[in-house]
Amino acid sequence: MSTATAGTVVFEHVAKRFAGFTAVPDLSLTVEAGTLVTLLGPSGCGKTTTLRLLAGLEHPSAGRIFIGGKDVTHLPANERDVAMVFQSYALFPHMSALENVKYGLLSGGISQREARDRAREGLKLVGLENQGDQLPSELSGGQQQRIAVARALVLEPQVLLLDEPLSNLDERLRRRVRTDIRDLQQRLGFTAVYVTHDQEEALAVSDKIIVMQEGKIAQQGAPETLYRSPNSVFIADFMGEANILACEVESLEGDEALVRLGRQLYRVPGSGAVPGKAQLSVRPQFITLHTSGEGALPGEILHATWLGDHIEYEVKTPLGSLFIVDNQMESRLPLAANVNVDFKPQGLALIAP
Template sequence: MNAGSVVFEHVSKRFAGFTALPDLSLTVEAGTLVTLLGPSGCGKTTTLRLLAGLEHPTSGRILIGGKDVTHLPANERDVAMVFQSYALFPHMTALENIMYGLQSGGVAKREAQDRAREGLRLVGLENQGGRLPSELSGGQQQRIAVARALVLEPQVLLLDEPLSNLDERLRRRVRTDIRDLQQRLGFTAVYVTHDQEEALAVSDKIIVMKEGDIAQQGAPETLYHSPESVFIADFMGEANILPCEIERHEDDYALVRLGRQQYRVRGHAGRTGAAQLSVRPQFITLTDNDAGALRGEIIHRTWLGDHIEYEVQTELGALFIVDALMEQQLAISASVAVDFKPQGLALIAN
């Protein structure tokens, strides 16, 4: 496919009495899948609409494949969009839905049929072309919507909350389908979601947005394990934010005092003194002995089948803890020792 890069250069978007994007600059490399992630109202959907040509910026430039498309209409941008609702025509078969965009663009019927059949094959539905949308499952409808966009051979595929209408199990399967397809075909994709797990699963790069600005961007592993702010630490999965003391450094590690224990935490060379530590709940251990970094009391417990969630009150505040091993069930009001696995600790940059 003809994969193209995407560049936003100091793009702003103002509506009457409201600034959605104050000054946005970002780059999506050709052939990568980049996710715009953030809470409602952060500007991610506005960014996608600007890229699609459904909105136009107040200032700045947008480039696709090196071409300035800032003022071009949507039909001249060489992008295709997969909508949240799929927007399939109910009276057309799957094959006809995929053909529609091609024929609207002037492609002859025979060629449109051939390309539509190839689209069905790409998404693994080559035997479903004669079915109406109502005869397809939600996951199959979603894949038809993707195929309809892919056969247009756009430089950039845009996906706006594409899995929001699916149940949790189907979401996991279809997000894997999308990621496998993107890696196999090498197209550029910009994916919008508010679901952190979804973003971690599909992305080459995640751009986390907050109030129209980029809060942090990078590989999924970087954002999860090296958050630059409390907002990122808490937004990229559950996190406990605890005060700590950086005592000294050894090579690429900081020696951090947390309660009665010292831990080696990667990063922040040269910095000492008071700091904040992000602690993932699945990397906290509870025992009923006197060891550990902190002492605490269990104030809440929830059994959820494959794990137990605890809330434990300590001298540093309440901690949220996930016990996936479930080797023992500790009672509410029990006094416990709290300890931390180093791989679940991350110093927050600011």
């Protein structure tokens, strides 16, 4: 399957207004050719509207959209060289898997023979070459979603669009199919724009994540950058669980800040920080509890929940209640136990004022 058609996507000051409501006020972004970029955010943040604008299912109120260097702002969906994978699979129930994958090719005027060959290649790509004769009702949810992916890929679009593609699958299938999608994207090198509200899903599949809030970009960057260096409380809390604590920046040394948290000092990335009061994002799995010795904060166990592969604690401290994830599972601390709380520096991130 060709990978030469991967296109760059550019939004230049795009706005989308509906009657009495602005979904996207002024959006500029770039998706580099051959990358998978995820639009992430809560319901109503504008991510699905942005995807529909790219697909040609909505048209912008202002601004321009480019695919592969071509201005597609006013082109209809069928002239944009994109293909879309929907949340609902949208398979024809009376057609076999092979016929579903062939359908778009035949609609585009390709001969029966070539459409059949390309459809079989598409099924092979997603590991379903032996299920071509089966109806959608005879396939699992994960298999149906892979059929939908194959149907889109055989069109060899410049950009593949995926709208919450895993939301109808159970957790185990979501992990499997998201791995399949990421492997395919890296192997074939196509451009993909992926929409989800699930931060774990975004972290797993993306070259870049664009987090949206009220139709604007709140932060964008590599998954690790957004997780380790959130630029706001919103990003810290949305990109996984985070405790937000008051702290004091005592001094700066190059790109590092010396931060006081309770009774301890920690060195954390501090680019752009200034001395004085600040806020710190603390990931729950980077907090340790001790029943002896000294830590940064004294604490008291309020709640302890055993979840098989980890224990979740709520601990009362002078800086507020902390949510803590213990993956070591060495022992389960009793309720009301007095503890000392300490922090691993790699789980700390200063939040810009």
